[in-house]
Amino acid sequence: QVPLVESGGGTVQPGGSLNLSCVAPTRIFNFFTMGWFRQAPGKQREWVATETTDALKNYTDAVKGRFTISRHNYKNTVYLLMNNLKPEDTAVYYCNADRETGYQQTYWGQGTQVTVSS
Numbered sequence: 001q002v003p004l005v006e007s008g009g010g011t012v013q014p015g016g017s018l019n020l021s022c023v024a025p026t027r028i029f030n031f032f033t034m035g036w037f038r039q040a041p042g043k044q045r046e047w048v049a050t051e052t053t054d055a056l057k058n059y060t061d062a063v064k065g066r067f068t069i070s071r072h073n074y075k076n077t078v079y080l081l082m083n084n085l086k087p088e089d090t091a092v093y094y095c096n097a098d099r100e101t102g103y104q105q106t107y108w109g110q111g112t113q114v115t116v117s118s
Helices: none
Strands: 005-009 010-012 016-022 031-040 046-051 058-059 069-073 077-082 089-101 106-108 110-114
Touching: 005 010, 005 089, 016 031, 016 089, 016 110, 031 069, 031 077, 046 077, 046 089, 058 069
Parallel strands: 010 110
Antiparallel strands: 005 016, 016 077, 031 046, 031 089, 046 058, 069 077, 089 106, 089 110
16 A cells, blocks of 8 residues: 555646655655655756755755745645746655654655656
């Protein structure tokens, strides 16, 4: 059973927008940093953005100013709003949960495809 469930991928034209969602169980959402990674064809998976339980946000340089990560605590959901999408943003996007304290524990979602093409 996959504890992280993503949705919101699709195909858009350059300059378009998509909003990805990831729902996690309360036992994970309340204690884990939530984030997004992506993997383009033929490339390694790379970090995109994270938000801690204290609302500290970080972004990779390639998406700063275009992507926004946010947590909705009552819905146990983390979002990735992607604006001004570029062809190089095309990838499978994965939700990630990383335990903040104690032992190392990480969860991954199943991935959702984002394609930016004219």
